[in-house]
Each structure stands twice: as C-alpha cells, then as structure tokens.
Amino acid sequence: MTVADRSMAPSAPSSELPLLDIVDLQMHFPVSRGLFRAPTEFVHAVDGISFEIAPGESLGLVGESGCGKSTTGRMLVKLLEPTGGSIMFRDRDYERDVAHIKGKETKEFRRRVQMIFQDPYESMNPRRTIFDTVSEPLAVQKVGNVPEREQRVLELLRLVGLTPAENFLFRYPHELSGGQRQRVAVARALVMNPSFIVADEPTSMLDVSIRISVMELMAGLAREFQVSYLYITHDLAVARYMCDRIAVMYLGKIVEIGPTEEILSRPQHPYTRALLSAVPVPDPSQKRTAVEIKGGVSKPVNPPPECRFIERCPFAAEVCRTNPHPPLELRGDRHYVACYRVDEINAAIAAAAG
Amino acid sequence: MTLSQLSLEARQVDPSLPLLEVDQLVMHYKIKAGSVSAVDNVTFTLHQGEAIGLVGESGCGKTSVALSLLRLLPQNAQHISGEIRLNGENLLWLSAEEMRQRRWKDIAMVFQGAMNSWNPVYRVGDQIREALDTHYRGVMTYAEQRAHMEKLFAAVGLPADMLDRYPHEFSGGMRQRAVIAMALSCGPQLIIADEPTTALDVIVQDQILKELKRIQADLGMSIVYISHDIAVIAEVTDSLGVMYAGNLVEYGPTADVFARPRHPYAYLLLRSTPSITGPRRKLAPLQGEPPDLLNPPTGCRFHPRCPFATERCAVENPPLEDIGGGHKVACWHWDQVPELEGLQR
Known part of the structure; x- marks a missing residue:
C-alpha cells in the first residue's frame, strides 16, 4: 500500500448499515485477593451496553469518573480485551466482529481506528520529533517510504492548522503549547485516514479559547472526511457542540441515549436530570433547578442485579427493588431511557412545576 | 485573639468596609532567560463578607496573585511594587514569622487538587489539630480541640468519626470538604480558594460550591475564588476580575461583567464558553496564542490578538478606568465592543 491510497479523498457516501454495532459489551476486572487465590469479586466497569455509531456520526459518552466511559x-480501539459481547465493525471493504481478534488481525483493524488522548503533555514521547510522532502509525503499518511519509505529515500539519508546516516538522513536543500539541495528536489520529476515532476528553486540559478551536477542527474534519467519533467527556456543554447523539453512562450501564438537543432539553432519566442541573451556567442571572441526588459514585464491585442508580435515586420505588436493572426503552425520537418509572417521574415533575 | 472568636458563629460584617486591598501589585519571576512579568499592576478591593472571582487562562497570573496574598510565592519571585493590605496592614512588610502568624488565622487557603493537600500517613483530624496547635498552643485543651474539630466537620457536612480516618479513606468530594474544614479551623476572615472544584465531578462540584456559599453567608466570611471556569465563578461571586497576561483587564459586579463585558478579551472569552442552556449559538474562537511574558507586547498586552486594536493600543497601555457603577475596564476602545446579544438569555 502506498500513501496515495490513503489520500484525503472523502469516503464513499454512507450506507444504511452502522459503522459500529456494539451488542452487550462487557468488561469485568478481577479484584485481586492475593497471589495464589482466584479472584471472586469483579468490578463491573462496563456491564452489557449496546449502541450503534453511524458512518460520520459523533456519539458523546458522558458520565462521572468511574462510570466506565x-x-x-x-475496548473499541482494542486497547482492552472485552470480557464479553461483540463489536461489529463495518468499513469500506471490511466487516467483522472485532471484540476478540488478536495479533495480526488487530494490527489490520487498527488501520481503521485511532485514539486521541486527554493529556497532550503525556501522550507524546518527548524525545521524538513531531514528524516521528505523526508518522509513527505509517511506519508501524509499513505504509510508504520516508519521503512519502514526510509529504503526508506536511499535508496533515497544514490541515490541522500548524503552519508553516515545515517549521513544525522537526520540533519536539516541549517546544509546542498545549493547543498545538493537541493539534499534533489530531494529525496523528488522522494520518491513516481512519473511519473511526475515539477521543477521550480531548479538550479538557485546554484553556477555553484554545478548546474552541480544537473542537472546531475536530468537527470540521469529521464532516470533511466522514470520520465517526466516540467522544468521551464529562463536560455536557462540550458534548453539545461536538456530538450528534449523547449516551449517559452510570456505573457501567447506559441509562439514557438520544439526539443531543433532545437529551439536553428533555432529559428523562433521574440521573441525567441531576447531571444536567448540576452543570454551572455561565450567566449569573439564571437560576438552576436544585440537584436532587446525593453523594458520589461508588465502585461497581459485584453489583446487585437491580437498577444501578437505586441508592441515589430520589424516585426509587418497589418496582425498582424487585426487578433487574431496567432495559433501554424508546421514549421519543431515537431517545431511549432505562428507567421503570419514567412516566411517573415526568408526571410528578410536571405537577411540581405547575 | 481569644477562644471565643474561634466559635463558628456569624461574624458581624459591614459590606462597606474594605477587608483586602490589592494596590498596583507588580510581581516578576526571575529565570535564567530573564524576568517574567507575571503580575502587572493589579488593583482590586474586597469588602467584608464579599466573594470575588479572578478568572483567566493558564499563565494569566491569577494563581500568582493568590500566592502573593498568602506570601507563598516560590523563591525566584520578586515583588517589584505595590501593596497588599489586609485590614489596613500591608502584608508585604511583615516578617516571615509575622506572616506565618497570619496564615490560617487571618487568611486561609483551599488549594486545587484536594488529593495532594493531605499527608497520607497522618489521620485527617491530627492534621487539622496541627494548625490549631500552631496558633492556639496552650489555649485549647485536647478535648476542646476535638470538640472544635467536630463542629468544623459538621459545618462542612462530614460525620465526626471521619476525623480519625486517613486521607485515602475519603472520596474526592469528602477530601475537599475536609480541606474546607481545615481552612475554617482557625477562624479566618478571608479564604483564598484556588480552583476549589476543578478535579471534581459536576454533581460533587455543585455540592461543594453550595457548601462554600452557605459557609460564607453563615460565618460572614470573605472569599477570593481563582478559577479558569467562568461558569463556576458566575455562580458564587459578587465581583469578578478578568485577567489576561498579568493584567487585570476588567473588574466589576459579576452580573454587570457577564451582561455587558466591555473588554474585548472578556467579551471573546464569554463568546467562546459553551453552555448547555439557551440557544446553541456559534462559538467564536480566540485567534492566536497567549503572549510570552518574558517579552510582553508593548502597549496593551492583548493588542496582537484583539480585533478592535488600533495603532494607539500597540503603544500606550490603557489604565483600568471606571465606566460607571464600579465596572472597570482597561481598554481604549471599550465602547466599540458589541453587545452579547442573544447570548446569555
């Protein structure tokens, strides 16, 4: 394969099928009980979640720390091997369940997916130049020769707004600002022309003014090259600007998923409501509604079968205690909620508001 | 000071009396390459019972101001000129020992990263006792100290038995509550809170901010909040100062600054802050990068990035001038900055 094959021509128009189809994905980490004893307890970090990502779509995964996002x-970029479930990945000429692939197959899969990390200060080797950093995926995948790679890197640096690109090629990460480094990380993620990128809090370390330009860059590139994102963030305001849909996670489960504006304007799960009302509003003349839930997130070690949110839920009732964790049910336009008492809660809140 | 002043009851406050006056503070860091102009001519006044916020991006000098107030700056910091007066007394003239006497007792601090504020091998209660021992040696018996600490923990919403626990047994939010209890331990009039909720999740952040607000009102406390998060500052402060590259560029009542930011930087900062409420408007990114403070730009330090800059801005540094109602702006062209229409409401 040559660099030219992976040039920046926009991908073919999206088909009907989703790019990613995730079914019942699980990650249970064993809790160590000593060197010679088999673990009896497991942290259910991700506990049976299912969702789809369409080609070119950006799905936001939000929740508090420890929720499994x-x-x-x-798992979606194969940095972790799931303990259960399937990840169906359909790209141009590629279609397979990647949940349990190994070795060469993983390497082949990784031509199509990339990751952008949170901390641009720690995600780059300080002793390697920008050229080394950005061209590393090409070297690993043995794409092109050095002059071709250099052309490709220059093209990408221009694309992410690091101009004049020639001046950046042989600089080191410490010579760049945080915003510039995150642009390098975006360039590195795009160098293989992937169809899917996992971005884990890519802007949370950046200052407000720089954050916007990195967000715009990522959104623009997604439109231009039909890249799908899984955008992991704790910041709902950022998710609003970056994501077509939002999935809210709580202790390893997706409790609500739907189109961004729908989730923000008509949240239905009590946890989503609490999360939204806790976000500070940059306007002193506005009063937020009070947050109704207490405490922080606990670790889901061998969690009981009933609803994960039951301990903190102000609306918990008998039905929640006697049934397993509620399934996601359709409650509006592509809007799914996992709660047994949605209708009662909506009615109660509407009545309270008068 | 007597023991009675340590009680956790409301202090009489007179909002017209100044508590803290920062007057034309100039501070540099000396490094090998030269002198970094970190704080340049910062002036503001905090009245009794008031909460003010300093916002700005990394490197704007907000934490340097906070550390100056406590005289906790690193060795290479040089105070060039200006005064910091607490109840009329210039803190910068005090000896190291006199300043040590003021810390915790008159000014206390809540630092960012509650995780790192505690010594992991001592019980939390013993670490608070240390502050009490420093300032009230021989004044309080062991039992009185314990009773006082239990009251402190109750004030921040922690159970008394947590005093006997080690820091690792606390969650992030609980640790930050314990930090606030420690800050209150010696009955200060002023708390400096540097990014008090930055490492916390939104729901916990909301609880901590409410707690600080309630304590401020209940005890007649004054608070200086330092944060990069303009939305947090909007919720908890009466006055707001916006810093850029070591300068205080805008200062005034929080509601006024948010409704009508007059400095181009404050305006652009608000325009680039995403919000989950209101219409989904287009965000305007700020062009360019923050300046190198080894060689700050001539004239107004914001002029290389400012869309309203003229030739005058490159030459003359605008003073911080009152434009009415205590709203102060350091810009030659503040009257040209457009309204934030349809932005906040």
Whole structure:
C-alpha cells in the first residue's frame, strides 16, 4: 500500500448499515485477593451496553469518573480485551466482529481506528520529533517510504492548522503549547485516514479559547472526511457542540441515549436530570433547578442485579427493588431511557412545576 | 485573639468596609532567560463578607496573585511594587514569622487538587489539630480541640468519626470538604480558594460550591475564588476580575461583567464558553496564542490578538478606568465592543 491510497479523498457516501454495532459489551476486572487465590469479586466497569455509531456520526459518552466511559473507549480501539459481547465493525471493504481478534488481525483493524488522548503533555514521547510522532502509525503499518511519509505529515500539519508546516516538522513536543500539541495528536489520529476515532476528553486540559478551536477542527474534519467519533467527556456543554447523539453512562450501564438537543432539553432519566442541573451556567442571572441526588459514585464491585442508580435515586420505588436493572426503552425520537418509572417521574415533575 | 472568636458563629460584617486591598501589585519571576512579568499592576478591593472571582487562562497570573496574598510565592519571585493590605496592614512588610502568624488565622487557603493537600500517613483530624496547635498552643485543651474539630466537620457536612480516618479513606468530594474544614479551623476572615472544584465531578462540584456559599453567608466570611471556569465563578461571586497576561483587564459586579463585558478579551472569552442552556449559538474562537511574558507586547498586552486594536493600543497601555457603577475596564476602545446579544438569555 502506498500513501496515495490513503489520500484525503472523502469516503464513499454512507450506507444504511452502522459503522459500529456494539451488542452487550462487557468488561469485568478481577479484584485481586492475593497471589495464589482466584479472584471472586469483579468490578463491573462496563456491564452489557449496546449502541450503534453511524458512518460520520459523533456519539458523546458522558458520565462521572468511574462510570466506565473510558473503559468503553479503550475496548473499541482494542486497547482492552472485552470480557464479553461483540463489536461489529463495518468499513469500506471490511466487516467483522472485532471484540476478540488478536495479533495480526488487530494490527489490520487498527488501520481503521485511532485514539486521541486527554493529556497532550503525556501522550507524546518527548524525545521524538513531531514528524516521528505523526508518522509513527505509517511506519508501524509499513505504509510508504520516508519521503512519502514526510509529504503526508506536511499535508496533515497544514490541515490541522500548524503552519508553516515545515517549521513544525522537526520540533519536539516541549517546544509546542498545549493547543498545538493537541493539534499534533489530531494529525496523528488522522494520518491513516481512519473511519473511526475515539477521543477521550480531548479538550479538557485546554484553556477555553484554545478548546474552541480544537473542537472546531475536530468537527470540521469529521464532516470533511466522514470520520465517526466516540467522544468521551464529562463536560455536557462540550458534548453539545461536538456530538450528534449523547449516551449517559452510570456505573457501567447506559441509562439514557438520544439526539443531543433532545437529551439536553428533555432529559428523562433521574440521573441525567441531576447531571444536567448540576452543570454551572455561565450567566449569573439564571437560576438552576436544585440537584436532587446525593453523594458520589461508588465502585461497581459485584453489583446487585437491580437498577444501578437505586441508592441515589430520589424516585426509587418497589418496582425498582424487585426487578433487574431496567432495559433501554424508546421514549421519543431515537431517545431511549432505562428507567421503570419514567412516566411517573415526568408526571410528578410536571405537577411540581405547575 | 481569644477562644471565643474561634466559635463558628456569624461574624458581624459591614459590606462597606474594605477587608483586602490589592494596590498596583507588580510581581516578576526571575529565570535564567530573564524576568517574567507575571503580575502587572493589579488593583482590586474586597469588602467584608464579599466573594470575588479572578478568572483567566493558564499563565494569566491569577494563581500568582493568590500566592502573593498568602506570601507563598516560590523563591525566584520578586515583588517589584505595590501593596497588599489586609485590614489596613500591608502584608508585604511583615516578617516571615509575622506572616506565618497570619496564615490560617487571618487568611486561609483551599488549594486545587484536594488529593495532594493531605499527608497520607497522618489521620485527617491530627492534621487539622496541627494548625490549631500552631496558633492556639496552650489555649485549647485536647478535648476542646476535638470538640472544635467536630463542629468544623459538621459545618462542612462530614460525620465526626471521619476525623480519625486517613486521607485515602475519603472520596474526592469528602477530601475537599475536609480541606474546607481545615481552612475554617482557625477562624479566618478571608479564604483564598484556588480552583476549589476543578478535579471534581459536576454533581460533587455543585455540592461543594453550595457548601462554600452557605459557609460564607453563615460565618460572614470573605472569599477570593481563582478559577479558569467562568461558569463556576458566575455562580458564587459578587465581583469578578478578568485577567489576561498579568493584567487585570476588567473588574466589576459579576452580573454587570457577564451582561455587558466591555473588554474585548472578556467579551471573546464569554463568546467562546459553551453552555448547555439557551440557544446553541456559534462559538467564536480566540485567534492566536497567549503572549510570552518574558517579552510582553508593548502597549496593551492583548493588542496582537484583539480585533478592535488600533495603532494607539500597540503603544500606550490603557489604565483600568471606571465606566460607571464600579465596572472597570482597561481598554481604549471599550465602547466599540458589541453587545452579547442573544447570548446569555
């Protein structure tokens, strides 16, 4: 394969099938009980989640720390081997369940997916130049020769707004600012012309003014090259600008998923409501509604079968205690909620509001 | 000071009296390559019972101001000129020992990263006792100290038995509550809170901010909030200062600054802050990069990135001038900055 094959021509128009079809994905980490004892307890970091990502779509995964959003992202790029479930990946000429592939097959799969990490100060080797960093995927996948790779890297640096690109080629990460480094990380993610990128809090370390330009860059590139994103963030305001749909995770489960504006304007799960009302609003003249839930997230070690949110839920009732964790049910335009008492809660809140 | 002043009851506050006055503060860091102009001519006044916020991006000098107030700057920091007066007394003239006497007792601090504020091998209660021992040696008996600490923990919403626990047994939010309890331990009038909620999840952040607000009102406390998160500052402060490259570029009542930012930087900062409420408007990114403070730009430090800049801006540094109602702006062209229409409401 040559560099030219992976040139920046936009991908073919999207087919009907989703790019990623994730079914019942699980990641249970064993809790160590000593060197010679088999683990009896497991942290259910991701506990049976299912969702789809369409070609060119950006799905936001939001939730508090420890809810399993990063674990999910890592499984989708094969940095972690899931303990269960399937990840169906359909790209141009590629279609297979990648959940349990190994070795050469993983390498082949990784031509199509990339990851952007949170901390641009730690995700780059300080002793390698920008050229080395950005061209590394090409070298690993044995694409092109050195002059061709250099052309490709220059093209990408221009694309992400690091101009004049020639001046950046042989600089080191410490010579760049945080925003510039994150642009390098975006360039590195795009160098193989992937169809799917997992971005794990890519802008949370950046200052406000720089954050917007990196967000715009990523959104623009997604439109131009039909790249799909799984955008992992704890910041709902950022998700609003980056994502077509939002999935809210709580202790290893997706509790609500739907189109971004729908989730933000008509949240239905009590956890989503609490999360939204806790976000500070940059306007002192606005009053937020009070947050109704208490405490922080616990670790899901061998969690009981009932609803994960039951301990903190102000609306928990008998039906929640006697039934397993509720399934996601359709409650509006592509809007799914996992709660037994959605209708009662909606009615109660509407009545309280008058 | 007597023990009675340590009680966790409301202090009489007179909002017209200044508590903290920062007057034309100039501070440099000396490094091999030269002198970094980190704080340049910063002036503001905090009244009794008031909460003010300093916002800005990394490297704008907000933390340097906070550390100056506590005189906790690193060795290479040089105070060039200006005064910091607490109740009329210039803190910069105090000896190291006199300043040590003021810390915790008059000014306390809540630092960013509650994870790193505790010594992991001592019980949390013993670490608070250390602050009490420093300032009230021989004044309080062991039992009185314990009773006082239990009251402190109750004030921040922690159970008393957590005093006997080690820091690793606390969750992030609980640790930050314990940090606030420690800050309150010696009955200060002023708390400096540097990014008090930055490492926390939104729901926990909301709880901590409410706690700080309640404590401020209940105890008649004054707070200086330092944050990069303009939305957090909007919720908890009465006055707001926006810093850019070591300068205080805009200062005024929080509601006024948010409704009508007059400095181009403050305006662009608000335009580039995403919000989950209101219409989904287009965000405007700020062009360019923050300046190198080894060689700050001539004239107004924002002029190389400013869409309103003229030749005058490159030559003359605008003073911080009152444009009415205590709203102050350091810009030659503040009257040309457009309204934030349809932005906030």
